[in-house]
Amino acid sequence: MLTDHGIPVNIQSGAFRTVFGLLTQNMPFFMILRAVKGGLPVNATEAVSICRKKLEKVTPLCTDCGRICGAACCRPMEAEETGMLLFPGEQALYEGKPEWKIQKAGQDLLIICTGECDREERPLSCRMFPLLPMEDQDSVRAYMDERARYVCPLVPSGIQGVRPEFRKTIEDCGRILLENPETRSFLHHLRLENEALRTLRKDWRVTHGRQQDQTDTEYRE
Ligand code: SF4
Ligand code: SF4
Numbered sequence: 001m002l003t004d005h006g007i008p009v010n011i012q013s014g015a016f017r018t019v020f021g022l023l024t025q026n027m028p029f030f031m032i033l034r035a036v037k038g039g040l041p042v043n044a045t046e047a048v049s050i051c052r053k054k055l056e057k058v059t060p061l062c063t064d065c066g067r068i069c070g071a072a073c074c075r076p077m078e079a080e081e082t083g084m085l086l087f088p089g090e091q092a093l094y095e096g097k098p099e100w101k102i103q104k105a106g107q108d109l110l111i112i113c114t115g116e117c118d119r120e121e122r123p124l125s126c127r128m129f130p131l132l133p134m135e136d137q138d139s140v141r142a143y144m145d146e147r148a149r150y151v152c153p154l155v156p157s158g159i160q161g162v163r164p165e166f167r168k169t170i171e172d173c174g175r176i177l178l179e180n181p182e183t184r185s186f187l188h189h190l191r192l193e194n195e196a197l198r199t200l201r202k203d204w205r206v207t208h209g210r211q212q213d214q215t216d217t218e219y220r221e
Contacts, residue, residue, distance in 0.1 A: 044089025047180045048124050051173035052093075055127035056120070058169045060154055060162045069153050073129055076115045083110035084125040088182040097121070108186075124173075130154055131167065133174025134191045140174035142167045146197035 042050070059065065066074070076082045086102065086109040094100045094111070100121070101112040111123050130148030133140050144155055154161045177183040204210075 042176070042179055044087070044180050044182045045092045046089075047176050047183055048087045048090045049093065050176055052124050052127060054169050054173055055124070058163075058166050060130065060166050062163055065154065072151050072153070073126070073148070074113065074115050074117075076113055081112055083112040084123050085109070086111050087124050087177070088180070088186050090124060094121075128170055128173070131159070131162065131170045132187075132190055132194060133170050133177065134187065134194075135174070135178060140171050140178065142170040142174070143194065146194045146201070149197075149201070 061068075081103075083103070083105075085105070091102060091109055094102060103110055103112065128145075130145050130152040131142045132145045134143050142159065144159055149155050159167060174187070177187060
């Protein structure tokens with residue numbers, strides 16, 4: 001079991017707790033986990049749990065953005081089973097919860113969404129939407145998720161339209177997720193998919209004589 005700070009509860013007792021607290025008070029979550037685990041990378045379920053916790057209360061806007069769009073990203077498609085991609089290791093967090101239906105989607109797992117859920121249990125994909133963390137040379141940056149383009153009213157304002165704290169938390173989560181090889185590969189595939197969608201959209205605009213819109217620059221300071 002992990003505490004609020006991603007530290008396993010069973011190592012947080014007595015004198016050890018005091019010394020451990022002093023040593024780790026300024027360390028980021030993933031470094032604490034790595035230190036506790038003897039330098040080993042966090043496993044996928046731990047990584048996803050930490051990120052879900054970090055994004056429990058930090059949302060794209062200071063107010064409930066669902067009020068702007070009637071929670072468009074939660075609306076299931078008519079006559080279709082829709083869902084959100086689970087991150088590697090995330091399935092374990094739904095064990096013993098039969099109300100959540102999970103099915104295979106190619107190499108990935110999809111959690112079926114009925115349009116309503118217990119907020120505390122929503123998958124990481126939902127918490128990150130409409131951004132995605134990606135490696136950018138030596139750093140991790142938050143990008144607008146191309147899959148959000150036709151759903152989310154925040155997309156036209158680009159990355160500047162979201163709350164800086166949200167963007168920063170997405171980037172912190174990216175650093176944690178990239179520590180794990182499985183999650184790293186999952187994010188890499190999402191990046192390739194994102195880039196392919198962006199190229200398709202740009203090509204379509206050129207073919208149809210449309211001007212590029214400002215969100216063609218995907219990451220705007
Ligand atoms: S579609 Fe965008 S604005 Fe609407 S609830 Fe989802 S993230 Fe918020
Ligand atoms: S799982 Fe919950 S938060 Fe995610 S899309 Fe469905 S209703 Fe919305």
